[in-house]
Every structure is written in C-alpha cells, then in structure tokens.
Amino acid sequence: MAQPTTTDALRQQALESLAAAADQSALDTWRAEWLGRSDGRITTMLRSVKDRPPEQRAEFGQAANRLKGELEAALAEREDVVNAREFARLSTEGAIDVTLPGRPQRRGRLHPVTQTMRDCVSAFADMGFRVVEGPEVEWSRYNFDLVRIPEDHPARDMWDTIWMESSRGEDDRQMLLRTHTSPNQIRVMERMQPPIRVIVPGKCYRQEATDATHEWMLTQIEGLAVDEGVRLSDLKGTLYEFARCLFGEERRIIFHHSYFPFVEPGIEMAIDCFICRGSGAECGTCHGTGWIEILGGGMVHPEILENMGYDSEKYTGFAFGLGIERVALLRWGIEDIRRFYQNDLAFLSQF
Numbered sequence: 137m138a139q140p141t142t143t144d145a146l147r148q149q150a151l152e153s154l155a156a157a158a159d160q161s162a163l164d165t166w167r168a169e170w171l172g173r174s175d176g177r178i179t180t181m182l183r184s185v186k187d188r189p190p191e192q193r194a195e196f197g198q199a200a201n202r203l204k205g206e207l208e209a210a211l212a213e214r215e216d217v218v219n220a221r222e223f224a225r226l227s228t229e230g231a232i233d234v235t236l237p238g239r240p241q242r243r244g245r246l247h248p249v250t251q252t253m254r255d256c257v258s259a260f261a262d263m264g265f266r267v268v269e270g271p272e273v274e275w276s277r278y279n280f281d282l283v284r285i286p287e288d289h290p291a292r293d294m295w296d297t298i299w300m301e302s303s304r305g306e307d308d309r310q311m312l313l314r315t316h317t318s319p320n321q322i323r324v325m326e327r328m329q330p331p332i333r334v335i336v337p338g339k340c341y342r343q344e345a346t347d348a349t350h351e352w353m354l355t356q357i358e359g360l361a362v363d364e365g366v367r368l369s370d371l372k373g374t375l376y377e378f379a380r381c382l383f384g385e386e387r388r389i390i391f392h393h394s395y396f397p398f399v400e401p402g403i404e405m406a407i408d409c410f411i412c413r414g415s416g417a418e419c420g421t422c423h424g425t426g427w428i429e430i431l432g433g434g435m436v437h438p439e440i441l442e443n444m445g446y447d448s449e450k451y452t453g454f455a456f457g458l459g460i461e462r463v464a465l466l467r468w469g470i471e472d473i474r475r476f477y478q479n480d481l482a483f484l485s486q487f
C-alpha cells in the first residue's frame with residue numbers, strides 16, 4: 137500500500153477503513169493496524185519524528201499527535217455505533233429479551249437473635265452500662281472456681297460442656313467453652329476499680345437435652361455493677377426498666393428468689409408465658425408454670441468481692457445473666473428455640 141505523504145491523506149485513509157469496520161473483531165484489527173503500541177502506523181509515524189530534518193520535527197510531531205487523538209476519538213465513537221447495532225440485532229433476533237423482568241436480589245437481614253441482642257445492649261447502654269467482651273474458650277478456674285462453683289458442685293455436671301485439650305499442663309480439663317458469661321464478672325473486677333457498670337454479651341455452651349426452651353448453644357448478657365451503696369432494689373429497678381424497653385409496659389414480670397453460688401441473695405426474673413398466658417397446666421413452653429425465666433441475678437457474693445481485693449464492707453454490687461434467645465422467643469411468640477439455629481431462611485426472613 138502506497139504511504140500517503142501528508143497527515144490529511146493518512147487521516148482520510150484511516151477514517152474510511154474505520155467506517156467499513158462493522159463488528160468488534162474488525163474494530164480490533166483496525167485498532168492494531170493504526171494505534172497498535174508496537175507497530176501501529178501512528179506509533180511508527182511518531183517514532184520517525186527523529187529521522188526528520190530538524191526544522192520539520194516539531195510540526196510533524198504535533199501533527200502526528202493530533203492525528204492520534206482524532207483517531208482515538210473516532211474509534212470510540214465507532215465502537216458505540218457498532219455496539220448499539222449489535223445490541224439491536226441480538227434483541228430483534230430474540231437472543232436478549234429486554235422486556236424480561238430482572239432477577240430480584242434478595243437482601244440479607246440481621247438474625248433475630250442478633251437484632252434482639254442489639255436491642256438489649258442498647259437498653260442497658262442507655263442506662264449507663266459499658267459493653268466489654270470476654271473469651272468464649274475459658275479457664276475452668278474462671279468459669280467455675282472463682283464464681284464459687286467448686287469441684288463437687290452439681291452445676292459442673294449439669295453444664296459439663298466441651299473441654300479443650302490444654303497444652304499447658306497435666307490436666308487437660310482446664311479449658312472449656314464457657315457455660316455462662318459470669319466468668320467475666322471476675323475478668324472485669326480484676327482489671328477495673330469501682331464504680332463499675334458493665335455488660336458482657338456473648339455465646340455460651342452447655343451440655344443440654346435440647347427442647348423448646350433449651351439449646352446447647354446460647355447467647356447471654358452478663359451485667360455487673362459495683363459501687364458504694366448498690367442495693368437489690370437497684371437491680372430490680374434496672375431490670376424493670378430493661379423489661380419495659382424490650383416488652384413494653386403491659387408485659388407481666390415476676391421476680392422469684394433463687395440460688396446461684398456467686399450471689400447472695402439470688403433472684404430469677406420471668407415473663408408471663410405467651411403461649412398459655414399464664415394458665416399453665418399442659419403448656420410445653422413454660423412447662424405448666426405460666427412463666428418463662430429469662431434471667432438470673434442477685435447481689436455479688438461478698439467473698440467474691442474480697443477475693444478481688446475490694447472491701448466488701450464498703451462496696452456492694454449486683455450481677456445478672458440474661459438469656460437472649462429466650463427474650464427473642466417471648467418478643468415474637470416463637471414456640472421453639474431450636475428454630476433459631478436451623479438455618480431455615482423461610483423462618484429467619486420473617487423477622
């Protein structure tokens with residue numbers, strides 16, 4: 137092919153051949169021929185600037201650069217035309233049905249237990265409790281001994297859970313998946329001084345014959361307040377306010393006396409059963425009691441305060457442990473706690 141001598145002639149030749157390119161592969165060939173980086177014609181032309189007589193170099197170089205810009209713009213424009221034509225062809229031939237509705241994207245959402253956890257956390261946070269976290273794999277000393285559950289205590293059997301092989305000593309029964317969040321009372325008191333007001337949310341694990349209200353994995357929030365003059369009435373007030381936030385004014389709550397080794401006195405808080413509305417008898421959800429327990433608590437045992445180096449004559453504290461799945465059950469009237477962890481999207485997407 138005879139080389140046109142002026143850039144005008146070159147431009148004309150390039151544009152004519154571009155106009156003839158009717159599909160993507162012809163456009164690619166054209167691009168390689170004219171704008172290709174190693175031996176495209178414009179590239180070669182730019183490279184030849186240095187072979188020109190010195191007085192022509194500037195003008196020739198500018199003209200070549202201008203031409204390069206023009207051809208790039210022309211290519212982009214031509215590509216739009218070719219693509220639009222190709223799209224029109226495909227749609228008339230029915231290969232793409234542009235009237236077909238798109239596939240909806242399913243939006244994810246928070247798990248009902250996560251939603252409930254967040255609401256519980258904010259209820260306490262609004263009352264001035266600070267959120268801290270502790271390990272799920274716990275030393276048995278923290279999980280049991282330091283909260284006054286000795287080796288021969290029945291709770292150890294009741295909760296006997298998943299033990300870790302410990303690399304740190306003879307006794308491979310030293311670490312376990314925590315059975316409750318209460319070891320964090322100790323962890324918090326070890327590193328903080330009164331006044332203390334914290335909550336510790338997290339997962340716990342138990343040896344459990346599962347049923348409608350018991351799962352082997354559960355989520356708890358531990359609460360702890362230690363200061364001068366903290367009383368049982370402060371605990372009750374805090375828990376009333378929490379229940380009001382989560383369940384509204386009308387929901388009935390009851391406090392019972394109860395026993396936990398790490399508090400004295402101990403209490404339990406229960407909410408009226410939404411299935412039988414307190415009529416009891418055959419109800420499988422509340423086991424005939426009319427109430428569903430959601431929380432244990434009490435006044436921190438003075439021995440624990442003393443062990444932590446606090447003067448138990450000066451400081452008193454309350455603690456509680458709340459079961460989040462139970463709260464979620466009560467909130468939405470869900471009949472079986474096991475549904476939360478069966479990964480059934482039809483169930484989970486209702487909340």
Ligand code: DAH
Binds near residue numbers: 316317431432457
């Ligand atoms: N840790 C107890 C449990 O999991 C719940 C509990 C009871 C926590 C009383 C407390 C408490 O802090 O004072 O069953």
